[in-house]
Every structure is written in structure tokens, then in C-alpha cells.
Amino acid sequence: MKKMFEEATQLAQTMIDDEQRLRFHIQPPIGLLNDPNGLVQFNGEYHVFYQWNPWGCEHKNKAWGHLTTKNFITFHQHDVALLPTDSYDKNGCYSGSGFVKDGAVHLIYTGNVKDENGNRESYQCLARVDSTQGVEKLGVVIDNLEIPQGYTRHFRDPKIWYDEHTHQWVTIFGVQTVDEKGTALLYTSPDARTWTCLGELQTTYTRNFGYMWECPDLLHVDGTDVFIFSPQGLSQQGMEYANIYQSGYLLGAFDLATQQMTHTPFVELDRGFEFYAPQTMLDEQGRTIMIGWMGLPEEEDQPTCVNGWVHALTLPRQLNVIDGSLHQQPLKELQSLRREVDVQHKKMQIEEKQLFSVDVTYELQLQIPTTTQTGVFAIEFGEHHRFEINFDTQVATLTRGGEYLPGIRQCQLQLEDTLSMTLYKDTSSVEIFLQDGKEVFTARTFHKQDGKLTIESSQIIQMDMTYWPLEAIEIKK
DSSP, X not given: OHHXXXXXXXXXXXXXXXXXXXXXXXXXXXXXXXXXXXXXXXXXXXXXXXXXETTOSSSOSOEEEEEEESSSSEEEEOSOSXXXXXXXXXXXXXXXXXXXXXXXXXXXXXXXXXXXXXXXXXXXXXXXXXXXXXEEEEEEEEOGGGSOTTEEEEEEEEEEEEETTTTEEEEEEEEEETTXXXXXXEEEESSSSSOEEEEEOBOTXXXXXXXXXXXXXXXXXXXXEEEEEEEEOOOOXXXXXXXXXXXXXXXXXXXXXXXXXXXXXXXXXXXXXXXXXXXXXXXXXXXXEXXXXXXXXXXXXXXXXXXXXXXXXXXXXXXXXXXXXXXXXXXXXXXXXXXXXXXXXXEEEEEEEEEXXXXXXXXXXXXXXXXXXXXXXXEEEETTEEEEEEXXXXXXXEEEOSSSSOEEEEEEOOOOSEEEEEEEEETTXXXXXXXTXXXXXXXXXXXXXXXXXXXXXXXXXXXXXXXXXXOOOEEXX
């Protein structure tokens, strides 16, 4: 398998020049990328791992890719971190998280094993990152046979943290009950090696919200406990749950002793087409940073597959709780990608359509007074790709046309005096942040690069607009 990996990385060097390759997002050198894993900062350096199949665009043979950065602008790409080469992870080194212990970054992940009949076994494993960024596997810490009764082998995606009150390591797992109900299990350990099951996380959604919960993440932001998870098996309800699977959050208060969480209703983290399996980390500045997978399970036929790669990670986003909602804002470090301001208009009026010339990659910021605004405001940022705000209904709509999974995604807004919008356009993606990140739309956008941006309004509209062309991130080998 190591020889196969070496052959795959050599092939990546000669990969066809693909105009859909992203410029300021993390993407695989070749093959398939999915969940972000092992996010952690140590000695001023951020580690970003990700699920990676270097051998093809299918969801199998999962290894871990590994990047480090000090500023999210310049990255170092390291050798593959984990390969599915051992008896306890031979069918995939599945998702997990990172933590700092004994002066080194450690990883906890799920080892996936299947027999010849497809029967699954699940092992929870440790690994350690050394001073040269190499990774040493430390073996199994929760055996497949130690999974509690009443749960299937869909037992994975450990997210770990250290609890200062109990002086214990705590890990939360996404699991499925034998009657196919999604939930999460909490474990504690004095040393991150010997684990004791506390029980299920108790919420109003436990065992009645989908058939599986993936990638659970329990964190504390601005004095509020936040539970992020990705339930599978929800049916669409109006504008809600339009994708095959969702990722969202609960806000409230969590008690480790009772495993109880009192909370607000579930809210989707992203309203676009491609967002799943996010993971967070707390950095040395005290910021909570989240990165998601800009893709979805069972989306394996994107146009880039003909060139040997598929999927990417989202921009890194800082999380804050503001007025009872979780807000996401692109990290301030990303401002270093901006070239000089190319267009800046104060109180610009738009009536009907106005055409702008744009670069392939750019950031667009808009501020629109909404007190008396009516009608529909729209941006077209590629052939058959459109984002619009209906000020009468206060509904935001992202339309994706073309041949790849056309459709619409929508959400209800609560506009007050001003609509704020920040749009990041990469070659084949868009991320739109509304109302200081209270609502976000993320999508892949496979259209021709025509260098055009159209803004239109059914009524005369006045707005402030700032436009920056964006440089590419640098990934050093």
C-alpha cells in the first residue's frame, strides 16, 4: 500500500492542468478528500489533517493528509499521516481529532475494518506526531469488542478535549443504536488511553433525529456550550434539510456529570449545496476556528473526477455566539490574500442590471440599507449561477444551474436596518456570509471563467460595495 501511495503522489505531479483547481482552498493533490480531521494548534503552528483517498475518487482506502501553517496563507504539505496498513484500520483510517499531550500532538481516530461479507468492525486508535511531522501509530485504545451493547459498529469520529474541572480527557463519538437511531456517546479517561463510557449525550433530539450522527463536536464559545453534529436521515421540510445530509448546532448548557444538555432548537450551519462534517479547534489566541468539508457523502461524480481529484475544505471560519445564534466569519488572516482594492463605491445606485469585470478569484463586500428596500436584488457570478435576496419575503436563494446537480437552496432571513454580505469566489466554489455570518451559503460552482459579475435589482437600490482580487494560498512540498 505504501508503494501504491508513492505511485499516486508521483501521478499528482503530472496531473492535467484543470481550470477548476481551487486557488485559496485546501484540496487533495490527487484523489478524494473529505472530512477535516485532527485540527489543533501547537507551538504557534496549526495542524490540518483530512480524510484522503490518494488512489481514486471513491470513498474507500481512507488515509489522512497533513498540512501545517502559521497563518492560513502559507502551508507546508507533509507526508501522508496515516495509512490503512494495520489489522485495526485496514479498510480505512476514519475521522478523528487532535490534542496536545506530553509535549506533542496526538491523534485519536477510528480504524475501520470489514470482513469478506462486508460486516463492520470499529476500533478507536491513537497516534503521535513527532518533531519531524511524522506520525507513529500507538494502537487501539477502545476495541471493537468493547463497544457497549445496544449500539451498532457505526461508532466513530472521536472528538477529544481536556476538561479542566474534572482533570479528565473527554471524547464524544457519533454512534447508531441497534434500532438505527442516531445519538452520541461520551467517554472519559485520566490518560487518553484507558476509557470509561459515561453514557449518551442527552438532548431533545437524542434517538429521534436521523439514523446516524456523524462528527459530533462539543465546545464552549462566548460563555455558551455548543453541540455541532451531522445527522443523517432527515427529510426535507420546506427550506430546511434540502441536502442529502446536514450539519448543524445546538446552543445551551451542558453538564458532564449527568450528560444532559439544555439547548435551543437545531439550526443548520450552512444553507448551500456542499457543506458537511465540520470540525473545530481552540487556538492559542482563544479563537474557536471551524473548517468544514466542501462536499457531501455520495457526491462522487463531480466534473473534476475526470482529472483525478474531487472535493475540498471550506475556508477556515471563526465562530462566535451573538444574540443567541452561532456566527461564522472568515479568519482575519485571509485578508492577506487581498490585492489592492480594485473597486470601492459608497452609496452606489443600481437600477436594473450592471456588469462588472472581475478576476477568477475575488472577495466582494456589500452593505445595503433595508429599511425601505423592496423587490429583488441579485448577483450573477457565473453562467447559470445566481444569488438573490427578496426584500419583500426576506428570503435568500442560491441557484446553481448548468449540468452538475442544478437546483436551489434557500433560507429565511431576519433583516433589520442593513443587509451585510461577504462573498468569496474561488475558481469552482463560492462562500457567501450574510449578516456577519449568521447565515452562510457554500457551494461548488462548475462554470466557465468568463470574468463577469452582474448585479441587478428590480427596484432602485443604494449600497456600499468593495471588491478585492485575491491571491492564491501557497502550499510548499
